Amino acid sequence: DAKTTQPTSMDCAEGRAANLPCNHSTISGNEYVYWYRQIHSQGPQYIIHGLKNNETNEMASLIITEDRKSSTLILPHATLRDTAVYYCIVRVLNAGGTSYGKLTFGQGTILTVHP
Amino acid sequence: DGGITQSPKYLFRKEGQNVTLSCEQNLNHDAMYWYRQDPGQGLRLIYYSQIVNDFQKGDIAEGYSVSREKKESFPLTVTSAQKNPTAFYLCASSIPGLYEAFFGQGTRLTVV
Numbered sequence: 001d002a003k004t005t006q007p008t009s010m011d012c013a014e015g016r017a018a019n020l021p022c023n024h025s026t027i028s029g030n031e032y033v034y035w036y037r038q039i040h041s042q043g044p045q046y047i048i049h050g051l052k053n054n055e056t057n058e059m060a061s062l063i064i065t066e067d068r069k070s071s072t073l074i075l076p077h078a079t080l081r082d083t084a085v086y087y088c089i090v091r092v093l094n095a096g097g098t099s100y101g102k103l104t105f106g107q108g109t110i111l112t113v114h115p
Numbered sequence: 116d117g118g119i120t121q122s123p124k125y126l127f128r129k130e131g132q133n134v135t136l137s138c139e140q141n142l143n144h145d146a147m148y149w150y151r152q153d154p155g156q157g158l159r160l161i162y163y164s165q166i167v168n169d170f171q172k173g174d175i176a177e178g179y180s181v182s183r184e185k186k187e188s189f190p191l192t193v194t195s196a197q198k199n200p201t202a203f204y205l206c207a208s209s210i211p212g213l214y215e216a217f218f219g220q221g222t223r224l225t226v227v
Contacts, residue, residue, distance in 0.1 A: 042221070105159075
């Protein structure tokens with residue numbers, strides 16, 4: 001799976017949009033971008049994933065650049081409860097439509113939302 | 116409710132003793148994973164299993180062992196060969212395809 005690079009930490013004011021970048025310059029055509037977050041001392045929680053189109057769900061939006069070498073997770077109206085470590089992961093989808101194998105996490109970005 | 120359960124939440128052991136961490140899921144997921152997390156660090160993959168009776172080493176398998184005799188269970192044994200076993204251990208499961216992994220709440224192991 002391709003390696004990802006994220007900033008170590010970021011700050012955001014409550015109510016503002018939080019934009020978390022991720023670089024995955026070695027991503028290949030069959031690799032998807034996933035985002036998870038981990039609130040202190042809990043298990044990580046899935047947020048969103050995508051291949052090349054922008055995606056949105058009730059939690060966040062995912063913007064993937066046209067060349068797919070980077071992406072941005074957007075939390076449109078950050079709250080104090082969004083303070084967490086955010087992990088960007090790339091994961092291969094096998095030709096058979098399955099996605100077995102390693103699920104590898106990096107260091108992530110510590111997002112602190114302040115009042 | 117469906118989910119993935121790790122027990123116990125906190126575990127203390129004396130140095131030199133083997134200890135087994137439990138992970139059970141009732142989500143009917145084929146794949147299960149074990150991760151280790153040290154303070155201020157990301158998750159590191161210990162072992163993973165794609166199907167019953169099969170498992171593969173992750174990035175830091177030395178000093179650990181697993182079994183996958185049942186689909187819903189993937190216990191991790193921390194052996195005395197693990198030099199620095201004190202850590203937060205997380206178990207996860209997933210199904211094939213474009214689906215997310217679900218994580219348990221973790222077991223914090225302290226070896227004294």
